[in-house]
Amino acid sequence: MLELKSVSINYGAVKAVHSASLVINRGELVALLGANGAGKTSIINSISGAIPISAGEIVFLNERINGLSPDRIASRGIIQVPEGRRIFPFLTVGENLMVGAYLQKDKKTTQKNLERVTNLxxxxxxxxxxxxxELSGGQQQMLAFGRALMANPMVLMMDEPSLGLSPLLTQELGKQIREINREGMTILLVEQNARMGLTLSTKGYVLVNGQVAISGSSAELLNDDLVKEAYLGM
Ligand SMILES: Nc1ncnc2c1ncn2[C@@H]1O[C@H](COP(=O)(O)OP(=O)(O)OP(=O)(O)O)[C@@H](O)[C@H]1O
Ligand SMILES: [Mg+2]
Incomplete structure (x- = not known):
């Protein structure tokens, strides 16, 4: 459904991502793991069109999308839950959710999505x-998640949703992510919490210094000695 082919990303002289290739199939939950500064956010931001790539290609539903504006990419159904939540503090919860629906022209769909989000x-x-x-950190994370769902995404990209959450809230969020995926949502999940990422996902990629160092089924990665030692603290 979504494929990165040898994508490189530079910030001036800083080479953030080097020749990364990823495949995300329809309905899959794919984890993108890596330490601070490994290039995870850069990859998500390049898919959503927020930053340009310097080499390679990003293909969504058999069409190249790199080079399109963020708006065009969002309207094709690739929606991002940004790192650090970024909800609108002065808008109400309801208004924040409706901001997510701005691309959605059909009122009935919006109403249905609103019900789905408030049920979740x-x-x-x-x-x-x-x-x-007025919301707590965990509730703001849920609001950011809900707002993204209001856009009726085909692919949902989440950037470190567990950041700053208590273990209990992280667990709850994990259940919600799993539920959304079970309903059929394709998800790219960026996590520093490798255990959470690999427990939820079917497949994972580990970035080291901007390169895909390890990839495979999540079950394989959970048993990989390197992954265990470096990311799971075992
Ligand atoms: N706007 C920028 N200008 C220059 N360098 C940047 C910029 N944004 C990121 N970088 C650099 O690119 C590399 C990858 O950063 P990125 O934010 O993608 O990593 P990350 O895996 O998301 O890290 P984190 O876990 O801290 O969120 C880092 O070396 C970072 O310093
Ligand atoms: Mg990041």
Whole structure:
């Protein structure tokens, strides 16, 4: 469904990603793992068109999408939950969710999505009229997740959703991610929490210094000695 072919990303003289290749099939949950500065966010941002690539190709549904504007890419159905949440603090929870639906022209679909999101995150229904700033960190993460779902994505990209969450909330978020994937959503999940990433995913890629160092089924990676030692603390 979505494929990165030998993608390189530079920031001026800084080579952030070198010749990375990834394949994400329809309905798959793929984990992208790696330490600080490995290039995970750069890859997500290049897929969403926020930053340009310097070599390679990004193909979505058999069409090249690198070079398209972020708006065009979003309207094709690739939606990102940004790192650090970035909800609108002065808008209400409901308004924040509706921002996610801005590309959705059909009111019935929007209503259906709203029901789905508030069923998945009952707290958002409870706090529907409160300001985004009044939510806890975990609730803001749910709001950012819910807002992305309001766009009715074909591919959902999540950048370190567990960052800053308590173990309990991380577990809850994991369940929600799994549920969305079970309903058929294709997900690219960036995580520093390798255990969480590999537990949820079917397949994983480990980035080291901007290169795909290890890849394989998540079960394989969970048993890989290098992955265990470097990322799972075993
Ligand atoms: N705007 C920028 N200008 C220059 N260098 C950048 C920029 N953004 C990222 N980099 C560099 O690119 C490399 C990859 O960064 P990136 O943010 O993609 O890593 P990451 O895997 O998402 O890290 P983290 O886990 O800290 O979020 C790093 O060396 C980083 O310093
Ligand atoms: Mg990052």
């Amino acid at each position: 995150f009952p707290i958002l229904k409870e706090k529907f009229k409160q300001k985004g700033s």
